[in-house]
Amino acid sequence: xxxxxxxxSGKAKSIYRGETPNRLIMEFRDDITAFDGTKKNVLxxxxxxxxxxxxxxxxxxxxxxxxTHYLGRLDRTTMLVKALTMIPxxxxxxxRAAGSIVRxxxxxxxxxxxxxxxxxxxxxxxxxxxxxxxxxILALKLVTPDELVELKEIALAINGTLSExxxxxxxxxxxxxxxxxxxxxEITLGDEISMDSMRLWDKETGRxxxxxxxxxxxxxxxxxxxxxARRITGGRCEV
Ligand code: C5P
Numbered sequence: 192x193x194x195x196x197x198x199x200s201g202k203a204k205s206i207y208r209g210e211t212p213n214r215l216i217m218e219f220r221d222d223i224t225a226f227d228g229t230k231k232n233v234l235x236x237x238x239x240x241x242x243x244x245x246x247x248x249x250x251x252x253x254x255x256x257x258x259t260h261y262l263g264r265l266d267r268t269t270m271l272v273k274a275l276t277m278i279p280x281x282x283x284x285x286x287r288a289a290g291s292i293v294r295x296x297x298x299x300x301x302x303x304x305x306x307x308x309x310x311x312x313x314x315x316x317x318x319x320x321x322x323x324x325x326x327x328i329l330a331l332k333l334v335t336p337d338e339l340v341e342l343k344e345i346a347l348a349i350n351g352t353l354s355e356x357x358x359x360x361x362x363x364x365x366x367x368x369x370x371x372x373x374x375x376x377e378i379t380l381g382d383e384i385s386m387d388s389m390r391l392w393d394k395e396t397g398r399x400x401x402x403x404x405x406x407x408x409x410x411x412x413x414x415x416x417x418x419x420a421r422r423i424t425g426g427r428c429e430v
Pocket of ligand 1: 281283289290291292320366367368387388389390402
């Protein structure tokens, strides 16, 4: 990202000032982290695969009329996005029980959640992203009551669109994490939609095809990312 001004660097992505107002450049780095950043590695080409899959899925959502920050891909690891005022919430939509809700509640791994369960966490690593409820979200004034309703409606619409699309590729969307912001007052999907932010299981084998492979040392992380990117995009992410 020669010449561009770095505005923010997160655990796996960096944000640079764009060339025009209200435009930012989002760079997907090869860093991968888990467990609040206590496990970390650098995996060659991971940024390119996540950037490519995110771009592909943002385009899919835009075609379905869902407002996203995505404006276009710049190169293999960067995309141009609208500047959003981010809302510090992680909106997780769950179609099957896995991960933290199996650890925290009496669900069994893989249990169908119908209707899908929305869990909203505070995005704050220093507090380990605690789970919120509607009253807390409103008391913290993170969104208005109307925005909270809208956030959930959009999250469910995104989950429905992506579940149906991935199902067609033989992939079960177990859960996904979404982050939203405001642009010109409108709630807009930001961040990424990738193997780092979704839990994906092969429909036939039940095998993990996402960051759980890294978190729990389940096998070849980049081999998995490459294979799932190929399946999701029909080969458009080959590097
Ligand atoms: O860990 P947990 O089960 O709560 O994660 C739910 C979903 O949200 C998973 O797909 C996970 O990859 C994603 N997630 C994320 N970023 C976080 C926490 C969870 O992308 N900080």
